[in-house]
Amino acid sequence: MGKLKIKLLAFKNADKNTFDSGKKIIENHLKNIKFEFVDNAQDVLFFITGGSEACSLKLLKKNALNILLSHDESNSYAAATEVKAYCINNNINAALLDIDDDNSIKFLSDYQKIKNILSKLNNQKLGLIGMPSDWLVASDVSENLLKKKFNINLIKFSDTLLFNYKNQSISETFINAFKNNTDKNLSEESKVYSLLKELIIENNLNAITVECFPLVNKYSVTACLALSMLNNENIAAGCEGDLVSITSMMIVKEISGFVPWMANIANIKENKCLFAHCTIQKNLIEDYYLKTHFETGKSLAVKGNFKNDTVTILRFNNNFTKAFIAKGKIVNRPEYNNACRTQIEVLLDDKSIDLLKNSPLGNHHIIIPEDKTNILRLFCKIKEIKTI
Secondary structure (H helix, E strand, C coil), X not given: CCCEEEEEECCCCCCHHHHHHHHHHHHHHCCCCCEEECCCCCCEEEECCCCCHHHHHCCXXXXXXXXXXXXXXXXXXXXXXXXXXXXXXXXXXXXXXXXXXXXXXXXXXXXXXXXXXXXXXXXXXXXEECCCCCCCCCCCCCHHHXXXXXXXXXXXXXXXXXXHHHHCCCCHHHHHHHXXXXXXXXXXXXXXXXXXXXXXXXXXXXXXEECCHHHHHHHCCCCHHHHHHHHHCCCEEEECCCHHHHHHHHHHHHHHCXXXXXXXXXXXXXXXXXXXXXXXXXXXXXXXXXXXXXXXXXCXXXXXXXXXXXXXXXXXXXXXXXXXXXXXXXXXXCCCXXXXXXXXXXXXXXXXXXXXXXXXXXXXXXXXXXXXXXXXXXXXXXXXXXXX
C-alpha cells in the first residue's frame, strides 16, 4: 500500500525544532498508517502552528481533495480553519481534520486505502461486447470519460462476437458448478462462458460487460449463467452493456475485495424497494436454483436467496458527477412472477426512498453486502463526485 504523503507547515522562518515537533505529533498519532514527509505533491497539509495559512495556498490542488490536518496546540486548528474557509470561498475541495480525533485517524486510513484502490484501477481494461442496450438511455459512458475519470481503458468488441459461442468447447468446470441445481443440459450456456473467459484471458481484461439480449433473441441462450460464473471468480461481469454499472462493480471490487450484484429497481412501495435481476454470483446467495430468463422465458437464469441482511445501495450518474449511496436492510426475499429471478426487498430511510422515486440516477443499482457507505462517500469526495 502506498504511503500517505504529508507536508509540514509552520509560521514563516520557523526553526528546525518546530518542524521536529510536528513530525513527532504525526509519528505518535499515525502509528498504524504508513506515511512519509514531502515538500510537494502531498496528500495532507499538516498545520504545526498558526501563521502558516498564506504559505499553504500555493500548495492547494484545484482538482483533488485537500486534507487540512490540525492538532490542539499552537493555533494549528485556527490556521486550518482559515484555509478551509478559503477553500469554500474558492470552490476548492477540502476536508478539515483534527489529528486528536479518532474519526480523523479513520478518515486518513480510509483515504490511504482509496489511494491504493485508485492505483489498482489505473490502466485496467474493460471489455464491451456490442453496445449499451437501447433502453439504457441514462447509462452510456464515453470512452474518454472513463479514461479521464478513472484511467480505465475501454476495449470494444463486435456485437456479433457472442454469436461465435457455438464454436467453443464445453466447460466441465462450468457444468460442475451448476449441474446439481438443474436437470437441464447446460452445454450451450457453458460455451458462452468459454467464449467470454477466453476473450478475457486473450485480451488481459479486468472486467467485461455484454449486450446480451441479441444472443438470447437469436439463439435462445442467455449469458446469465456465464456472467454469474465470472463474477463468482471475482471477474467483474455485467449485463446489457451497462457501462455505469460495470464501472461501479470494478470500483466496489477494489474497495471490498469481491464483485457486488447489479440489479434492476422493480418497484418501490412505501419505504421498501424491490431489486431484482436474472444473474447473480453464487457466493452472494444460498438455496439457489436455475429458472428460465424472466423477460424471454428462454434458457436459464439464477434464482437465489441473498445471504446478507445489511446492504449498501450504489448508483452513479452517467458522467460520474453524482452518486446515490444508501444503507439498507433486506426484509424480504420474494419470488414474484412479474420480476427478474433473484429478488430482494430492501428497507430504506425516507430520504433514500424520496431520491429513488423523484431523482433517480438510473435503473440498475449496485447491491453490496455489508455497510460500505462511509468509504464510498469518501471515494466520491476524493473523485469530486457529489453524493445526492
